[in-house]
Amino acid sequence: MSDAPKSAPAPSGRAGTKKELPEHFKAYKHVWVAVESEHGLVHPVSFELLGEGRKLADKRGVELGAVVMGSDPQAIADAANACFEYGADIVYTVTDPVLTHYRNEAYTKALTDIVNIYQPEILLLGATTLGRDLAGSVATTLRTGLTADCTELAIDEEGSLAATRPTFGGSLLCTIMTLNFRPQMATVRPRVLSMPKRTPGRQGRIVQHPLGLAEEDVVTKILQFIADRDSNKAQLAYAEIVVAGGLGLRSAENFQLVKDLAAVLGAEYGGSRPLVQKGWITGDRQIGQTGKTIRPKLYIAAGISGAIQHRVGVEGSDLIVAINTDPNAQIFQFAHLGIVADAVELLPALTEAFRKYLSVNRLAG
Amino acid sequence: MHIVVCMKQVPDSAQIRVHPVTNTIMRQGVPTIINPYDLFALEEALRLRDVIGGEVTVLTMGPPMAEESLRKALTFGADRAVLLTDRFFAGSDTLATSFALAAALTKIGEEFGVPPIVFTGKQTIDGDTAQVGPGIAKRLGFNQLTYVARIVDLAPEVGTITVERRAEGGVQVLSTRLPVLITMLEGVNEIRRGTLEDAFRASRAKIVTWNAADAGITDMTKCGLRGSPTIVKKIFSPPPRAEAAQLIATIDQSYDAIAASVMSEIFKSQPALEDDLMRFSAGP
Numbered sequence: 001m002s003d004a005p006k007s008a009p010a011p012s013g014r015a016g017t018k019k020e021l022p023e024h025f026k027a028y029k030h031v032w033v034a035v036e037s038e039h040g041l042v043h044p045v046s047f048e049l050l051g052e053g054r055k056l057a058d059k060r061g062v063e064l065g066a067v068v069m070g071s072d073p074q075a076i077a078d079a080a081n082a083c084f085e086y087g088a089d090i091v092y093t094v095t096d097p098v099l100t101h102y103r104n105e106a107y108t109k110a111l112t113d114i115v116n117i118y119q120p121e122i123l124l125l126g127a128t129t130l131g132r133d134l135a136g137s138v139a140t141t142l143r144t145g146l147t148a149d150c151t152e153l154a155i156d157e158e159g160s161l162a163a164t165r166p167t168f169g170g171s172l173l174c175t176i177m178t179l180n181f182r183p184q185m186a187t188v189r190p191r192v193l194s195m196p197k198r199t200p201g202r203q204g205r206i207v208q209h210p211l212g213l214a215e216e217d218v219v220t221k222i223l224q225f226i227a228d229r230d231s232n233k234a235q236l237a238y239a240e241i242v243v244a245g246g247l248g249l250r251s252a253e254n255f256q257l258v259k260d261l262a263a264v265l266g267a268e269y270g271g272s273r274p275l276v277q278k279g280w281i282t283g284d285r286q287i288g289q290t291g292k293t294i295r296p297k298l299y300i301a302a303g304i305s306g307a308i309q310h311r312v313g314v315e316g317s318d319l320i321v322a323i324n325t326d327p328n329a330q331i332f333q334f335a336h337l338g339i340v341a342d343a344v345e346l347l348p349a350l351t352e353a354f355r356k357y358l359s360v361n362r363l364a365g
Numbered sequence: 366m367h368i369v370v371c372m373k374q375v376p377d378s379a380q381i382r383v384h385p386v387t388n389t390i391m392r393q394g395v396p397t398i399i400n401p402y403d404l405f406a407l408e409e410a411l412r413l414r415d416v417i418g419g420e421v422t423v424l425t426m427g428p429p430m431a432e433e434s435l436r437k438a439l440t441f442g443a444d445r446a447v448l449l450t451d452r453f454f455a456g457s458d459t460l461a462t463s464f465a466l467a468a469a470l471t472k473i474g475e476e477f478g479v480p481p482i483v484f485t486g487k488q489t490i491d492g493d494t495a496q497v498g499p500g501i502a503k504r505l506g507f508n509q510l511t512y513v514a515r516i517v518d519l520a521p522e523v524g525t526i527t528v529e530r531r532a533e534g535g536v537q538v539l540s541t542r543l544p545v546l547i548t549m550l551e552g553v554n555e556i557r558r559g560t561l562e563d564a565f566r567a568s569r570a571k572i573v574t575w576n577a578a579d580a581g582i583t584d585m586t587k588c589g590l591r592g593s594p595t596i597v598k599k600i601f602s603p604p605p606r607a608e609a610a611q612l613i614a615t616i617d618q619s620y621d622a623i624a625a626s627v628m629s630e631i632f633k634s635q636p637a638l639e640d641d642l643m644r645f646s647a648g649p
Contacts, residue, residue, distance in 0.1 A: 036533070038532075038533050038534065039534065043533065101537070102532065102533075103539075104499075104508075104509045104511075105508070105509075108503075128533055129511070129512050129531055129532055129533055130532065130533050132495045132496075132499075132511070133499060133509070133511045133512075135496070135499075136459075136495065136496040136497075136498070136499030136500055136503075137499045137502070137503050137509060139459075139460065139496070139500075140460060140463060140496075140499065140500040140503040140504060141503055143460065143594070144460075144594055145458065145460065145593075145594035145595035146459065146460075146494075146496060146595070147595060148493065148494035148495065148496060149493060149494070156598075162598065166493075167492075167600065168376075168491060169375075169376070169490055169491050169493075170493075172600050172601065172602055173600070173601055173602070173603055174597050174598075174599065174600045174601070175597070175598040175599050175601075176595050176596070176597055176598065177595065177596055177598050178594050178595050178596075179596060180594065181594040219508060219541055219542045220508055220539055220540070220541040220542075221539065221540050221541070222537055222538070222539055223527065223538040223539065223540055224537075224538040225532070225535050225536070225537055225538070226529075226535050226536040226538070227534060227535040228534055228535050228536075240641065241638075265642065265645075266642070266645035277401075283551065283552065289493070290490075290493055297635055297637070297638055297641075298631065298635060298638055308602070308603065311603070318635060319631065319634050319635050319638075321627065321631065322610065332609075332610045332612075333605035333606060333609075333610075334605065334606045334610075335610040336608075336610060336611065336634065337610060337611050337613065337627070337630055337631070337634070338610035338611065338612045338613070339612070339613045339615060339623060339627060340612065340615055341615050341620070341623060345620050346620050346623060346624060346627075348620075349620035349621050349623065349624035350624040350627060350628070352621075352624070353621070353624040353625055353627075353628050354628060354642075357628060358642060358643065361643060
């Protein structure tokens with residue numbers, strides 16, 4: 001269930017008019033990031049958001065805040081320090097045993113309460129399973145606007161947050177604003193934003209906030225946590241080299257050619273959304289807006305047409321190499337290196353070329 | 366037990382085309398389908414009903430043509446379908462959508478029995494926001510269970526439910542109290558084909574159709590565009606990268622020759638990569 005993609009703003013509707021911000025929202029100030037930390041570790045997406053939040057805060061001439069919630073005082077202190085070093089001016093902490101593991105009701109209360117007290121104008125969260133679960137609840141409780149899975153955040157000429165995301169199943173982009181409500185909320189997927197530089201020793205202020213919720217008030221209980229075994233998991237998001245295939249491979253069997261090249265390059269492999277829908281690959285290997293966003297040094301796309309939802313998921317790559325039989329394929333609009341050829345024929349040749357080159361040069365070395 | 370499944374009719378994204386000149390969506394002739402993620406919710410609801418008894422109601426908000434999707438859901442075995450349709454809902458964002466659906470769910474409770482479980486898919490394939498499920502939960506005061514992979518235990522008599530849900534880095538086993546809003550993870554079940562009897566019943570079934578007033582909504586400022594805090598400023602197609610892709614010559618070239626050019630261009634552009642690869646290929 002979700003929102004319908006909206007048509008262009010009607011001139012007579014409220015969408016076309018910029019009303020004055022209601023009086024009680026005018027005090028809302030500063031840019032915040034809700035930091036995600038589970039099992040004692042901060043998710044890298046939170047630092048990526050702090051990097052972007054810093055730019056937005058500077059543009060607005062306000063402070064950058066971070067909200068850290070959890071139960072272990074040491075872990076929270078460490079997370080707060082990391083937030084300062086990644087650009088936060090102020091860190092709001094909520095420390096309580098009830099927050100040991102993520103549970104919607106407790107985290108929604110913690111975050112909603114401090115938003116109501118300290119009133120940020122912008123609130124950013126990672127578009128992870130945790131962030132999406134939390135953001136939807138907080139935005140509904142606050143009755144404010146939330147834009148999911150943004151690919152670009154900016155401050156417009158009137159000082160509002162302009163959040164851009166793919167729409168219509170990823171075939172176009174749209175820019176969404178929350179003009180008359182505060183805070184303006186947005187989520188961003190991991191790796192969409194680049195990791196900011198860390199400034200060791202950078203400091204800031206800590207504001208502690210009590211949760212005000214007892215364990216017996218929380219009806220949801222965590223009985224068990226079964227950690228994923230990392231060996232089985234695709235590590236696409238943080239891979240250095242990624243090889244991916246699309247429908248241009250023509251059959252599930254031919255997807256092996258992608259895996260072969262990936263094996264020679266020590267790369268992760270993935271595919272476009274239609275391959276997941278056809279069952280050629282599993283969902284955790286999907287690359288694009290609704291799958292994984294990647295920022296490798298080298299990305300090879302074989303037989304992928306390059307719809308916008310795919311483009312926004314790979315645009316951070318240093319070098320994009322596209323193989324497609326159609327010279328007009330959209331992927332050639334954003335690839336660095338293009339080869340108009342049949343990927344099914346070229347992939348084995350490429351695998352062999354790399355294999356030979358690497359073995360010869362290794363022997364020589 | 367009465368279970369409600371919230372569904373959405375969406376354009377079949379595989380068939381969406383963008384006009385090459387105007388960059389607008391070409392909607393004509395694009396077939397609509399039940400949001401594929403919602404089918405996992407529907408199947409899970411039907412399985413629960415088969416085990417513990419009761420009824421499954423499917424609910425959708427949309428234009429009158431969304432009736433097709435509801436009828437389809439009946440052929441899979443749903444017992445009742447409710448269509449919430451009103452021009453006041455046009456332009457709803459996720460907050461306005463959850464407002465209208467929560468109102469309809471309350472009305473469904475009054476008319477057909479209060480549902481202790483409401484299901485949705487984890488997100489839609491057109492909006493991709495995953496916000497409406499949590500929105501409904503908050504508005505109704507239901508406990509929220511997103512990305513559920515499996516229902517481990519359900520004890521309606523004591524009002525508890527235990528599920529496995531996908532979390533960051535692993536699976537959480539959670540227990541909570543009814544009523545709950547569950548968003549189902551994809552791939553955890555497969556929608557049944559439905560029986561001939563279901564198909565026959567679906568073709569003759571009367572779809573319960575409500576407008577905003579029927580659903581008990583009196584405050585129209587919370588609906589549609591007026592009730593949506595977010596507004597769409599512009600819709601656009603991103604421009605091509607400033608520099609066009611460098612094309613490798615392929616005419617009259619063997620695949621081996623093309624491959625050699627590609628490799629050399631990759632190393633020229635990313636010299637550091639060659640060292641990385643050498644190190645990898647040398648093995649640990």
